[in-house]
Amino acid sequence: MYHILSGMRVVECASFIAAPSSALHLLQLGAEVVRIDPVGGGPDFRRWPVSDRGDSFYWEGLNKGKKSIAIDLSRPQGRSLAVDIITAQGDGAGLFVTNFPRNGFLSHEALSLRRTDLITVRVMGWNDGSQALDYTVNAALGLPYMTGSAANGADPVNHVLPAWDLLTGSYAAFALLAAERFRRETGRGQEVLVPLSDVALASVGHMGQIAEVLIDGDRPRQGNDLFGAFGRDFTTADGQRVMVVAITARQWSGLVAALQLGDAIAALEAALGESFVRDEGVRFRHREALFSLFEEAIGARPLSALQEGFEANAVCWAPYRTLRRALDEDPRFSTDSNLFTTLDHPSGHRYPAPGAMASFQGVSREAVPRAPHLGEHTDEVLAEVLSLSSARIGELHDAGVVSGAAR
Template sequence: MFPILSGLRVVECASFIAAPSCALHLRQLGAEVIRIDPVGGGMDFGRWPVTPQGDSLYWEGLNKGKRSVAIDLSRPEGRQLAVDLITAPGPDAGVFVTNHPQKGFLGHAALSRQRPDLVTVRVLGWRDGAPAVDYTVNAALGLPYMTGGAGNGDDPVNHVLPAWDLMTGAYAAFATLAAERHRQRTGQGQEVTVPLSDVALASLGHTGQIAEVLSQGDRPRYGNALFGAFGRNFRTADDRQVMVVAITGRQWSGLVQALELAPAVAALEAALGVAFEADEGQRFVHREALFPLFERAIGALPLAALRQRFEAHAVLWSVYQTLGQAVAGDPRLSLDEPLFSTLQHPSGLRYPAPGAAASFHASARQPAVPAPRLGEHTDAVLAEVLSLSPARIGQLHDAKIVASA
């Protein structure tokens, strides 16, 4: 964590990945984040992966360092309490992150009647407010038909990483700060909507894939081959899989030298009338002619010898390994780095948890903070933010409008 946004208060009422990760990014840069949680937990409170006891590692990972206020949002008194927290006064307050529908008591129009300069950042599925998640957006955009190889036939191949959820969360955090800066300069609040579908569609447009499909049609599947350059998985003599990539001319020449393939590659270039070092696209076009050369060269070497050659020639490559192998034995991915803090978590487990991915070199990194227990900060937040007396907070507990840990 870094104290860059110290003083900023964000109220979050959200579940799943995109919106909670938006507020997580803000928290890890120093903002105070108050979660409004339904009594008993929201839709993602028990989401997998979970411990053997059923505690969600997913939930406690996405909510590190936040404060939790548990409110019964099904009752009018509870809803008004949530609205009061969201619209509480103060120049550094009045920032709300949610993925709840635009209509209803958490709609911006209703909330801004109580605080006109409110900044609401709302993560949507589709632009029109219809529900969507990463996997359904991916399916609609056709990406599962580009993933995989010929052996998959007409079957889609889903990606295991929820990329649009994660990108939308990061983009929403950026949008939150942009809207808050606009309010500082103009005094104007506003609602910002960030749909997963728009983040996905814009990303494909930014990387040329929409222009490609409009001008050339849908991209076919290429298996593990890197589209537009040289790259694929290869197997070593001791049966280890490695990913080898060469995009720049220097990367290509280093790879060819490391494997002592210069004569064979030169002969192929002469036969085809191409220069692979100068044109990465030609390496992709002629991949079926190139791959056998590299399969034989890499397949003749054990991993240790290959590593020595690749490191000597600055080759772009990596060994395939499981996540468990990565965090246990790869020094580049060590959990002992300052990015991680070993914490005692609400699940009862003690394990390293990441802080902010960026490093601000003018500020000292602070340790990460574990997620709250559900309702852990109910009483403190109601007293600090809404100035409720202990007697009034007690009445809310007695009426089961709020709950604590």
């Protein structure tokens, strides 16, 4: 948690991963984030993984440090109140992150009538406005047919990590900061559209995969082979599985030295008329011949001996293990680092929560705040953002337009 963006207030009205993670990134760099929640919680309020009593670890992970105001958005008075909060005045305000549809009461056109310099960052599914999630975009784009191996036949293989949600959240935060700078220079607000489908399509294009498929056709499945370079999983003498990668010439030379394969590799290079040191693509083209040498060498060594040789030669590798083992065994993944703060969460559980992923030199990193209870900051937001009196706030509670903390 840093204070680099202090003075900036972002209002969030969103659910799931992309838009809430966007506001979370901004918060962890110092922005105040006011989250407008439906009374009783939105569609992700109970989303898995959940605690033993049904509280969402997912929700409290994505909403750390945010202020929650619970409003009945099904009622005209509640929608009007939400609009008041989104369009409230202030130099650092007028910043809105949402994944609601473009039309309706949260349309930028309607909101900007109340504040002309409003910046709306709208996370979308498809770029035509139709609904989509990470997994449906990924399926439609074809990546599940690149994932897996020949053993999967014609069956698609989904990836466990929602890459487009995470990338879209990060890009939306970046886009909001760009729009905010533009507003400071010109005084003009705008709506910024960030569709998952455009993030996915642009990302594969940036990596050369659109050019590849247009020129060479669809990429076949590679299993656990690293595409375009030397890399694959191997099994050690004591049955441990490791991932070994050699992209650079230094990584390749270190790997060959660690496994004492210099003579065998030189003989293969002579037979093929190739050099594996200079071009990672050559290693990929001849990976089957290389894999047999490495399978034998790695398979003859226990993990402990392999690790010693790999570390001595700066090999790029990692053992396969579960997330729990990674947290327990690898100090690089330690939750005792200053990336984490151990908190008592709304779920009633105490566990470490991560903060800002970047480390800013010369700037103090502070503790991560916990996620709010639903509606925990209702009265505070109404009083501080809208300057409502305690009597008026009480009337809104009595009418059921807003609610306080649901504990």
